[in-house]
Amino acid sequence: SQQGEEDPQALSIQxxxxxxxxxxxxxxxxNLQWYRQNSGRGLVxxxxxxxxxxxxxxxxxxxxxxxxxxxxxxxxxxSRAADxxxxxxxxAGNSGNTxxxxxxxxxxxxxx
Amino acid sequence: xxxxxxxxxxxxxxxxxxxxxxxxxxxxxxxxxxxxxILGQKVEFLVSFYNNEISEKSEIFDDQFSVERPDGSNxxxxxxxxxxxxxAMYFCASRLGQGSTYEQYFGPGTRLTVT
Numbered sequence: 001s002q003q004g005e006e007d008p009q010a011l012s013i014q015x016x017x018x019x020x021x022x023x024x025x026x027x028x029x030x031n032l033q034w035y036r037q038n039s040g041r042g043l044v045x046x047x048x049x050x051x052x053x054x055x056x057x058x059x060x061x062x063x064x065x066x067x068x069x070x071x072x073x074x075x076x077x078x079s080r081a082a083d084x085x086x087x088x089x090x091x092a093g094n095s096g097n098t099x100x101x102x103x104x105x106x107x108x109x110x111x112x
Numbered sequence: 113x114x115x116x117x118x119x120x121x122x123x124x125x126x127x128x129x130x131x132x133x134x135x136x137x138x139x140x141x142x143x144x145x146x147x148x149x150i151l152g153q154k155v156e157f158l159v160s161f162y163n164n165e166i167s168e169k170s171e172i173f174d175d176q177f178s179v180e181r182p183d184g185s186n187x188x189x190x191x192x193x194x195x196x197x198x199x200a201m202y203f204c205a206s207r208l209g210q211g212s213t214y215e216q217y218f219g220p221g222t223r224l225t226v227t
Contacts, residue, residue: 019217031214042220043155043203088155092214099157099168100216 005103006089012109018104019076021106023089030092032065033100034074037086046074055092081112114138114218118204124225125194133189133222136206142209144187146179146214148172150201155203161187162209194226 006023013019023032031050035043049056049065050073050095056063062075076083085106125131137144146158149177159169159179166179178190187206191198201223207215 005152033215035218040201040223043218044204045217048215090155097143097160097162097167097209099160099170100147100155101157102147102155104154 005021006106007089008106009104010107010109012111013079015079015081015110015112017079017107017110019079019083019110021074021087021108023072023074023103025072025089025103026070027091028094029067030094030098032063032072033092034061034063034072035088035090035102037088037105039085043088055088061071076108079108079110081110084108084110113165114146116204116223118219118222120222121220122225127196127226128193131191131224133191133202133204133224134188134193135154135189135219136185137204137206138187138208138217139185141206141217143167143207143216144179144181145205146189147203147205147218149203149221152202158189158202170186173192186188191224194224196226199224200227 031048033048034046036045047058047063049063061076065072086105088102088105090102119134144161144208147155153187156171159173160167176192180188200222203221205217
């Protein structure tokens with residue numbers, strides 16, 4: 001089954017604006033994680049939110065989780081050109097030890 | 113800050129050849145993973161490894177694939193007879209696995225090109 005589908009697929013904003021990306025998933029989860037990938041590079045872990053949490057902050061990042069809707073959002077405030085990357089959500093199943101299931105990602109472009 | 117490392121960064125091989133991709137997970141981590149990402153597509157899980165054995169594998173991880181932790185630091189992925197469709201970015205990841213720590217930390221990847 002498809003899990004962790006992000007939208008939009010691509011987002012273009014001006015520097016200083018906020019960027020919001022959404023992720024939906026289908027099955028029960030233990031946690032949901034967001035990763036960033038610069039073009040052709042590795043995956044950088046950004047933030048993890050557990051199924052019993054509703055909101056989490058880390059610097060300019062704010063993640064929400066709505067388990068009733070099986071959805072999450074990632075907000076990047078005051079975006080910078082360096083935030084230009086692809087952003088992926090990834091879910092881990094109930095045990096937490098299960099492998100991550102990634103979505104297709106949102107390609108964010110921040111224009112200076 | 114500790115990080116996962118992978119070598120080589122780029123591997124070009126001919127169809128039918130064997131390749132070994134190498135990873136050094138973060139030293140005190142207990143769970144190890146391989147994922148792959150075909151160009152422009154999702155990151156896909158291949159295999160997880162814990163306590164010196166495979167704990168889970170996907171449908172992609174067929175008999176052509178194998179993993180090994182030959183010593184206390186390296187974690188390898190072997191593809192016995194590469195196919196064109198094995199061309200992808202291969203990521204190694206590790207997880208602490210103690211308590212309620214679920215974050216997986218990824219290496220920079222090995223780009224495998226099969227010609």
